[in-house]
Amino acid sequence: MKSVICYINQFFAGIGGEDKADYEPEVRQGVVGPTGAINMGLKAHDAQVSYTVVCGDNFMSTHRDEAIERILKELEGKEFDLFIAGPAFQAGRYGVACGEIGKAVQAKFGVPVITSMHVENPGVEMFKKEMYIMKGSHSAASMKHDADMMVALAGKLLKGEELEGPDAEGYYQRGIRHQVWRKDGVNCADRAVDMLIAKATGKPFTSELIIPKKDLVPIAPALKDLSKAKIALATTGGIVPVDNPDRIQSASATRWGKYDISDMDRLEGGVFKTIHAGFDPAAANADPNVIMPVDVMKEFLKEGKIGAIHKYFYSTVGTGTTQGEAKRMAKEIIPLLKEDNVDAVIMVST
Amino acid sequence: MKLELGNFYVKDIVFGNETKYENGILIVNKEDCLNFVKRDPHITEADLRIVKPGDMVRLVPVKEAVECRVKLNGDALFPGYTGPLSQAGCGRTHCLKGMSLLAVGRHWGGFQDGLIDMGGEGAKYTYYSQLNNLVLVADTDEEFEKREQQKKNRAIREAVHKLAEYIGKCVKDLEPEELESYELEPVIKRADATEKLPSVVYVMQPQSQMEEMGYNDLCYGWDCNHMLPTFMNPNEILDGAMVSGSFMPCSSKWSTYDFQNAPVIKRLYKEHGKTLNFLGVIMSNLNVALDQKERSALFVARIAKDLGADAAIVAEEGYGNPDADFTGCIVALEEAGVKTVGLTNECTGRDGKSDPLVSMDEKEDAIVSCGNVSELIELPPMPEVIGELESLGRDGLSGGWSGDEILGPSVRPDGSIIMENNAMFCGDQVIGWSTKTMKEF
Amino acid sequence: MVKEFERAGFPVVLMCNLVPVAQTVGVNRIVPTISIPYPLGNPGTSKEEQHKLRKSRVGTALEGLATEIKKPTVFKVEI
Structure with missing residues (x-):
């Protein structure tokens, strides 16, 4: 029982x-x-x-x-x-x-x-x-x-x-989609052409993917005074120290890393690289600042445009990474940002 | 333009003293074929194997599939690539049906390579488990990319592209069992009855996202990254104008065999003059930068409009940021008044909860969906592996990993595997074979 | 990730090339970059030009953080 x-x-x-x-x-x-x-x-x-x-x-x-x-x-x-x-x-x-x-x-x-x-x-x-x-x-x-x-x-x-x-x-759609094999064995070429004929001739058809509605987040208020603000940098472009100490995966990432930039003026090639598998890494390996713009951020700091830069930048890989994993990683990072009184974030994605 | 495909159905493949086709059996002179392959000095090791549906064999890393064929007029099977440029899509081509020639790495795999199980529960994940396959297992001296995740796989892929023609020659002078004929009248010179039907274009978005040459799909030997969308006769695609590349997670890829047999084209031909007026193919591409994506969408919509298309099918060879090309193209067509159906796979994550495409628009109201790239698949050990099983976890195949805190490594000591659908060889079959769909749970 | 940061109360600018993807997801502050492999510096141009572009785009992102917006916004870039 x-x-x-x-x-x-x-x-x-x-x-x-x-x-x-x-x-x-x-x-x-x-x-x-x-x-x-x-x-x-x-x-x-x-x-x-x-x-x-x-x-x-x-x-x-x-x-x-x-x-x-x-x-x-x-x-x-x-x-x-x-x-x-x-x-x-x-x-x-x-x-x-x-x-x-x-x-x-x-x-x-x-x-x-x-x-x-x-x-x-x-x-x-x-x-x-x-x-x-x-x-x-x-x-x-x-x-x-x-x-x-x-x-x-x-x-x-x-x-x-x-x-x-x-x-x-009889339950509400949960937004959980998995692949299944059709019992009738009709292949996607035939389904597409049948759907095309129906759509072109005004007959009813059923799309296999109903576009979901956007999930909107309330807009966070703007910074009052940029020159006093502490900014954190983050990227999904897979910029890591050359030995990838956190073993971040080059696709479908579940791991992230934080890397200290407090005592450098820029990211040097040969010290940092990208492990992202979704694009040609040559440019970012030669000059990692094209993805993680530490150099110009430090200049803005010296010029007094911004108040401070958070000690670390955060990095993971965006390609094939599920929203669930991305959410979890962000939630792991947020306390570190709060602890250091970060005011705003710039995220660079590839 | 008229293309005749003469079909020879291969019921079995065996090795013998002479490469020939007899009574439905393809006999292959292994030594001679291997000598042919080794003419490329970069091939350092090569073997030929035969696998059949139901064989308890696992192939990995699989890099390419080709149908063995020959052009009767002596033109190159893949013009502009395996030989001089010539017009593909006309005349007669003899084809060995029911079989494919597969390229498998003896050791090394990469992001774009995949896995095939010929038997057992893993067989359903790929189209190629239903075919008799001749398998070239080879290694090369391409040291520069041996440890790279992204591989051009130039030598092994070119070896099967050329070997497909070399073997195909054995049916050059034979009478085919079946003759398929494909002919479209010029667009503006069609029968009234045909012109009254909804006119249709098929928009293909082959993979072309690498900026360095050698990774992308080729069109008459030309890197598709370097082209703008163009109007093609569907016969050209069926007859070797397109060659598959070496980039993109494997389940999303279209092999050269897929192009040669494109099921959507064949079905549109069947409907031509009956339910629709098949105008032809708009060969587009997939891009990296937004302006490139927008430019291609603009060209596709404008060509479709100028041709007078009422409706279109758009299919993408990829997922992730290519979804922006896909959605952009569908939106551009819909805005030009062309009723459009999209053909794609999805990436909803292992838990199925992620957004299906990274770029979506409400104008996409007619989508055919072929699978989830990140579906988790667990398979028992196979008695035999052709290639190197370790490559799945070691070499960065898109659906494999060397270690995972929860799931452990993709390849376990007993030979069983756990992987994402991503690494199933051409598994989502967006080209047209897929009997998979996506379901809400 | 951007949305989680924003949900936690941080103003965030996403610098990305695929603006439609960011819009589909529902990102509120967006600054376009020039490509996927090199968002902030084309290796085909001189070091000086790359730096100039990067400084300009990151500057736009910083201004974006200090700009009140009513709806999701793609900020205009100078170069």
Whole structure:
């Protein structure tokens, strides 16, 4: 018998509404409120709800780190195969809470997480890449429907069955794409020509790649006074000391390096080089400043245009490097920048 | 321009005293062929091997694949490269079908080289596991690039380009089992019925991103880095005008065999006069600098417009920054009113979460997708390896590594391997063979 | 990486050749460079010319860091 742990808020636990939204997290054995229906459904898949986590929505949103930490601690040592949060319908704080706890549980225990939200719940945009979020209903009147959807997917995941993809299974696209062999064996030349004929003659066709929407970052405010600012340099052009001490890969990099430039006026060829495999390295090997412009930055410093240069420059290789890896590397570098009170960054990519 | 391809189907390859084709069997005089290869003094070691579908053999580092052929009028098989310039795409060419001639490094591989498993679960990752293959395994004295990640592979590649013709000669005077005929009327002199159909161009973006000569695809022997997009007769591509280069992660590459058999061209020919009016090929390229990318897109769109194209297929031989050439070209065509379909692979990362292309635009509403270059592949040991298995991890093949904190080395002591799809020889088959697609999970 | 730095509150200029790629990804401050293998100095020109170009482009990047913008911006380069 497989074991599932559920998460619900104070309202669905029957504790109370808005007045009880500060309810502190607790873990109860067995089912609470709507997780009873989930438990019934799971029986068909030889699984049961072993525990139900209850937490107030406000407690989760105002004491997020504490709430997550307390819940994770309570779940330690409990054997479970899957985590189900919600359904959260259109309740914004509840949806975000399901996402936050689901993400933390998945990271810590490595079990799949299912939740359910209405398309307008802000939790969908925030967490759809992190977990299975079922396309849920507007309100709790459809509790049974939404719970059944989660249970159906849970059954497949618990049995290790191959999923049919987001549309067929009813969850939001997670932006996770892998290659598969087509069952009909139609090759891409025929698919392209068929699609071309359809497009040229105004007939319907289905693109195999829907262009995703841009992920925008808020624009950071500009430097107030350049002449007092400390600037850090970084590159994805693979400039490293000639012996590549950090063994940064020349493609699909997962490693980065930091190199002290505090006592040099420029990067010399023969001392630094590029290990980037995506282009002809001759120019950068002869003069590494064409990628990492240490020489002119030092001049700007002497001229007083900038206040200071961060002691190190940071380097990795951009070609074939996944966004996930790039993100992780940036997150490893950021504390070092903060520690040294860096104000701004110039990144040179190739 | 009319091209006739006379096909001889090779059901088996064996070694014998004389190179000849008899009853579906290609007999190869190994010693004679090796002597021919060794005429190039830079070839220091050479052997010929035969591998067949299902053989439990792993080939690595694979550098090139060619179809063995001969031009009946005596012209060079690859004009401007293996011989004097002449018009490709007309007259008659005899072809040994169902087989390819592969070039494999005896020791050294590079960024652009790949792997083929002829049998077992790894066979599905390449097209060439379905063919009978004659394999040239060779080493060279090209010391200057032995330890370089980027290799021109000049001697080994040229050896198979020339050997393909040398072997092809054995069917020069024989009657083919099948005769395929390819002919397009001049663009402005076509039947009314044909002209009423949607007119279509096929835009090819062959790999040409190295600024130094010797790495890029060739067009009549001319480095594609040095050309602007031009209008070509599809017969030229089917008949040796294009030769594959030695740059780009391997699964994205198009081998010379791929050019010689370009499936999109063959399908467009089939539809010509029935559902569409196939105008021809616009041979573009892939570039490094943005202005070069923009210039090529501009030329492609203008040629398409002047030809009166209603629709186009754009295919790229690469990923990463070539996606900017690809997207730029599709956007330019759409803005010129040409309804365009894109043919490409994706790079969504080992976890599948990265953006599929590095440059994308909402105008790209019709894409056919052929695979994920960074898909992780784990394969058991093979009883036999042709080439040198170590090269996968040691020599910087695009899908291999010498060490990784979590995954360990690509090549394990027991001969099993873990690699990215990137290093599967011409694995994503954007040229047209791919039965792979991409799916949301 | 640029976006992560910016998310952490640092103003960032990305100096790159493939401006459409940077725009696709959603980079906010962009200064174009002259090529991929040598973003800031063409080896076919003299050392002085390379230096002049590099100083000009990096100068533009520094000014970009000190410029308030409302939407993603590609800064104009002098040379």
